[in-house]
Amino acid sequence: MRFRWLPWAAALLGLLSFFLVRGSLTDDGYITLAYAKNLAVHGEWALVPGTTANSATSPLDVLLLGFLTLLTRIGGAAHPVLALGALTVLSAGALGWAWQRLVRAFTLPAWVGLLGVLIVVVNPFLLSATGLEVLLVPAILLWLTAFAVEGRPVLFGVFAALTVLTRLDLIVVVLIITFSTGAIRRHFWRAFGTGVLVAAPWFLFSWFALGSFIPDTLVIKQDQEGLFGAWGYFSGPVMYFLYQPVTVLFTFAGAVAGVAVLMAWAGVRFARRWDDFPALAPVVGLGLGGVAYYIVYSTLGVGPYHWYYVTPTATIASFAVLMVGIWLAESGRRPGLRRAAPLTALGLAWVTALGMVSIDLAQGVPWPSPVIFGNWASSTDYARVGRELGQRLHGASVAGPGEIGTLAYYCDCQVLDVFSDRSQVASIVRKRIAEDGAVSRLGLRINYHWFDRNQPPRQVDYKLLYDKGPATGPDSWTVYSAAKGIGHFTLVPAR
Template sequence: MPPAPRTTALVALAGAVLGALLSWVGSRGLIDDTYITLSYARNLAEHRHWGMTPGLTSNAATSPLNVALLAGCFLLVRPFAGADGELALGVLTTLLGALAGWWSARAAARLGLPAAWPVAALVVVLANPFLVSALGLEVVLLFTAVTGLLAAGLAGRPVLYGLVAAASLLARLDLVVFVVLVALACPGVLRRLPVAVAACLAACLPWFALSWWWLGSAIPDTFVIKTNQRDFGEGRTYLRGLWTHYSINTPLAVGVGVAAAVLGLLVLVLLVVALLRRRARPGTGGLVGVGLGGVAYFAVYSVLGVPPYQWYYVAPMASLSFVAVLGAGLLLGGGSARRPSPVPAAALAVAAVAGLVACVPAAARSLPWPYPPVFANFATPAEYRRIGAEVGRLVGEERVAAPGEIGTLAYACDCEIVDQFSDPAYLQGVIEARQAEAGPLLRTLLEFNYTHRETAAAQPTPFVLRWVTAGADPAQGIASWRTTAGTWQTPDRLVLLRGEG
């Protein structure tokens, strides 16, 4: 059934409200990696420069589309609030929430579900503690892209599907698993697959070609950075990270996030059974494709053995949570055109919000919160912003080496703070190490990918930021700052020292 414009607009409005509320709640508690993205976006908006710091071109932004959209929002808010990154992020999150609502409503209408079900799906997904704890990264964008794939696929519009697929790949290249599986599950796209592929390639290949030629790599450098990291400890990989890493410090957040995903897995199995028994509603296959995409995404990351960064879990959690809600509506409605009651949808939404509220640590129960439910940085966002501003005044135009976490410090100091995320010279050894341990095929692909990379010599770094254990004598430093480190880490001191040159 084609969607009613009024219903679609109302669900889009609900998505916008949820996005605005989410961005306000998290505006002062953004994690360190979010500020890496905000730094890229600010430099692009203000200096037409692709890099984390004003003077260095780099390619460590995982989501080029997220950076570009944030840069546009920087320009949008600048006449009213200056370079306010949190406000720009709020505008983008609101717009993405509206778009996710629009596409969710259109997909739900074609599945025969009333408006209460896509609204509940938005609430359940956006209230996920892992998603809200990575706000500002591409987590909302990737969810929006998946809803767009489903809506275009169910509508049988191959050109639109191809364009949304291109946006998905520019949002995160690993979303290719959703692009492929949803396309295969939607007959209207599958029958005209060459059209969809052509539209996708026409829209995204120019960026990848430009990045390969100009930035020295078609894919973001975070691929080699993240897949080469081994500093989370023995056994703390993506496959086991929820249990060996996060459940130790934030067990409730893990429980809430996993519960919705497990419900999605159960609903996914029931939908597959209904399809095999030919008792499923038209369009059910597309929703199954979304669920299988979440499962495949988790499997691919498990095989890669990457570290358990919290935002890596958002794609499978969000997609399976989305399937849990809309799929439950389909199952409750049965194989006929009977429309399910909105009561179960409302119950799922209330449970999701209650779960999120319960996950917030006691020390962070103020609005906007000072740090999110899943938080593992070495200083709170407020502490990093204060320290970064002071470091900027102390070092001026000189370079300073980052202490391990760079995002918030770089954003606040607006100076040449360097590590492998901001300075390509720091990354060369990581690239060589990744190539050395890769198999023959991956090594060949990496060598081709870095064909145009220019190896720059490391420049002198007059200053260095270094962590020292709390209680140690920081007298030898130029300045030092004590941090409380939020929920996980023990208090430490960050010291500014003279470097080697």
């Protein structure tokens, strides 16, 4: 009874966070919104109308947003941004509900659960990527952990499937929690079979109908080598630290503390044995999963996009709060454990969370632009260009300037780049198969077995070009970005 307020408090935090950021969504967030819009309005899995694509990294996120967008059509037009607000509230509430179960399972103080929610929801990297699946990921992972703690293999299997449908790369975390938890290992085939039944329909549809089992974003991002210069995923936090040190310190503080807690647990685990101590394997699996995720991503050759850091920072910070909370609860029952140390650690976690709140509010209320931002134009300017571009093109196609999400969402026209035009994906796949090693070639051939890798390039009628400075001629739009300053887009014939 005393924990029932936690999901509602979390949902309220989600609502407040959405009101804060709703007018400053990042361009990649609009890619997801464009997919949801086309799914709800046209019944298509597409970034631009009439052109099937498979560049949505999170199928579950698009499906949920598409369903909620469909519900908004009851009043007439589709409203994907409103659907995003609803999904943000629901995801935050689900996160709070998962913490409620964990608080009950380990008899923790309720405020520990609130801290666990807060340290995720106010993460500046997460809020700067609203529109993507960044809040859905920690919510589902905490539910996965809760069912592992409760020893419920069937529900664990359901949420393992939902986890990989949210992001396939989260299989790393799923596997570690699975094999860390005795109750799941003992009923492995029950959990595995349930997961396959839930996830297989989508992946088979994706493989046969969309042409690839894994979304195209993996090969697209790997093909962007050099986009960030010498910086890669592993060194990315240093890159962000160089221009936003305070934000990076507060965002990664929980994860660094979590790694320290993980090492401390390993030392204690092998130095001393408590037979009646709570089973911590699923919780440790969550922390190890976050660390392993960071390591695996560091080997994939992808750039340091800020939303890629949400999973490890949120996962490891949640693990740290949960472990120290358990330490605090056990110190009240064991004379040999003192409360001062865990209380101090949790106090520092509150300071970290409130520090992130300060960073978020210092950006402005509501945000004029995300804290972490690199787009060429604000979402408002992109929306203006997209609407006017749609009126100007009269059904013609245009090669995108390199950022497509907001333009495609507002234009409702044929904006073509590698995310919307699969003939460009075919070119990347052919190149990779010709140049990669044997294992990579085999994986690509299997993944793209049903995909037409020899399709010809699509005809492009216009090009939309970006340059610095204000617009000076016809078919040109001046835009502003907090990251890039004043610039302009110009529409020119392709030939």
